[in-house]
Amino acid sequence: MNSQATSTTVTVQPGGPVSGTIRPPGSKSLTNRALLCAAVSESPCTLRGALRSEDTAVMLGGLQQLGVDIESSDGGRTLAVDGSACRPQHADEPAELYIANSGTTVRFLTAWLSALGGDYRLHGVPRMHERPIGELLDAISAVLDGTIRAESPGGCPPVRIHSRGWRGGEITVRGNVSSQYLSGLLMAAPLAQTDVCIRVEGALVSQPYVQMTCQVLRSFGVPIEAAQSLQQFRIPAGSQYRLSQYDIEPDASAASYFWAAAAITAGRVRVEGLTADALQGDVGFVDVLAQMGCTVQDDGTAIEVTGGPLRGVDVDMNAISDTVQTLAVVALFAEGPTRVRGVAHNRFKETDRIADLACELRKLGAVVSETEDGLQIEPLTAAQQQTFAGARLDTYHDHRMAMSLSLVGLRLSGVQIQNPSCTAKTYPEYFADLESLLRRPHHWRTT
Ligand SMILES: O=C(O)C1=C[C@@H](OP(=O)(O)O)[C@@H](O)[C@H](O)C1
Ligand SMILES: C=C(OP(=O)(O)O)C(=O)O
Numbered sequence: 018m019n020s021q022a023t024s025t026t027v028t029v030q031p032g033g034p035v036s037g038t039i040r041p042p043g044s045k046s047l048t049n050r051a052l053l054c055a056a057v058s059e060s061p062c063t064l065r066g067a068l069r070s071e072d073t074a075v076m077l078g079g080l081q082q083l084g085v086d087i088e089s090s091d092g093g094r095t096l097a098v099d100g101s102a103c104r105p106q107h108a109d110e111p112a113e114l115y116i117a118n119s120g121t122t123v124r125f126l127t128a129w130l131s132a133l134g135g136d137y138r139l140h141g142v143p144r145m146h147e148r149p150i151g152e153l154l155d156a157i158s159a160v161l162d163g164t165i166r167a168e169s170p171g172g173c174p175p176v177r178i179h180s181r182g183w184r185g186g187e188i189t190v191r192g193n194v195s196s197q198y199l200s201g202l203l204m205a206a207p208l209a210q211t212d213v214c215i216r217v218e219g220a221l222v223s224q225p226y227v228q229m230t231c232q233v234l235r236s237f238g239v240p241i242e243a244a245q246s247l248q249q250f251r252i253p254a255g256s257q258y259r260l261s262q263y264d265i266e267p268d269a270s271a272a273s274y275f276w277a278a279a280a281i282t283a284g285r286v287r288v289e290g291l292t293a294d295a296l297q298g299d300v301g302f303v304d305v306l307a308q309m310g311c312t313v314q315d316d317g318t319a320i321e322v323t324g325g326p327l328r329g330v331d332v333d334m335n336a337i338s339d340t341v342q343t344l345a346v347v348a349l350f351a352e353g354p355t356r357v358r359g360v361a362h363n364r365f366k367e368t369d370r371i372a373d374l375a376c377e378l379r380k381l382g383a384v385v386s387e388t389e390d391g392l393q394i395e396p397l398t399a400a401q402q403q404t405f406a407g408a409r410l411d412t413y414h415d416h417r418m419a420m421s422l423s424l425v426g427l428r429l430s431g432v433q434i435q436n437p438s439c440t441a442k443t444y445p446e447y448f449a450d451l452e453s454l455l456r457r458p459h460h461w462r463t464t
Pocket of ligand 2: 118119120121122339366367417443
């Protein structure tokens with residue numbers, strides 16, 4: 018499904034402090050890693066708490082095209098994966114895999130399919146064909162028995178793979194644009210004929226996601242060796258994936274919207290199933306809220322955020338870049354400016370999440386300055402908030418733009434969010450869940 022075509026807007030209306038408890042759906046990142054690992058597990062593996070969304074549907078659909086049997090129950094939250102019939106696809110015409118705008122799916126599947134062997138072409142929506150993947154293809158070429166190339170200018174998908182598998186050996190990869198290249202290589206490496214050693218050249222962004230990859234691999238029994246610096250890895254030849262059940266945490270990036278709702282309304286929101294021990298680095302978003310003046314309580318089963326007077330912060334969000342848009346909305350209602358640094362890689366996501374974010378914040382009246390690797394946001398003054406006359410905000414087919422910007426409506430009347438259904442990428446039920454937390458209807462409008 019392409020969630021880009023719709024003519025609906027949604028408006029969330031202010032209504033005082035937001036208080037309640039919520040459990041967001043399963044983590045996108047864990048679901049897509051676990052699906053891939055389960056597909057090559059020696060015996061069937063059941064995933065519990067999985068996410069059902071566009072990004073996971075394209076991963077799941079790709080695996081099914083290879084013959085992986087996936088039975089879904091409990092509304093898609095339980096997935097019984099049996100990869101025993103999974104076969105490399107060799108034919109005159111390559112197997113066409115549609116990956117929408119899912120970065121995890123295209124980067125993980127590119128590495129994994131090239132290691133499995135076969136003939137494939139991975140293509141997505143127009144924005145996907147502008148998102149870089151060339152450095153991953155260069156890295157794979159070092160161990161590939163076959164050819165791999167990008168079809169769009171600048172080394173972007175579609176990706177064409179013609180492979181007889183990976184020989185194994187030494188791989189060097191760059192990690193300053195996306196950590197997903199490295200995660201993809203790590204998950205593919207057990208399929209190689211000999212040991213695989215991976216070295217990261219230069220800086221590595223989004224490091225918690227690489228730690229997550231290592232933890233998922235270890236849960237599946239793969240004896241990966243990782244240097245503490247996350248610059249060197251070794252995956253021994255003959256490593257087997259083996260696990261019968263894997264439980265997926267709720268999505269921490271999705272949770273950020275509910276914690277932010279508490280922060281900006283002086284409310285209290287408890288997100289169940291996430292604690293500081295979560296595999297997802299984005300739980301660290303609550304530490305930023307604490308720095309801004311919120312009270313954060315972690316009781317070992319949930320994290321609760323209580324909002325209070327907010328102050329601006331200066332923060333490096335390299336490790337938790339998916340929560341930059343959430344923070345930007347909180348910053349509008351703080352005392353003093355907020356500076357976000359270290360997120361140049363946000364320009365390569367569903368949209369340019371620095372320039373386009375700044376553009377939408379300015380439509381609200383905020384003074385925003387953009388830097389190469391982040392932005393500075395001046396909060397809205399009391400006078401600006403009192404005289405606010407409404408705004409119609411674009412979402413750029415970016416689920417996080419829709420989810421974060423909708424929260425402005427909890428404080429200001431008349432904020433229309435265009436194309437809200439783009440949340441389907443990772444959270445189709447977002448507005449319904451927000452509504453249940455608010456215990457009042459938001460307004461849907463067809464324009
Ligand atoms: O590995 C993952 O699951 C992800 C890594 C991050 O991407 P980058 O490494 O490109 O920053 C993040 O933004 C994305 O939503 C999920
Ligand atoms: C950047 C994101 O996704 P991906 O890179 O997996 O498309 C995201 O979910 O915010």
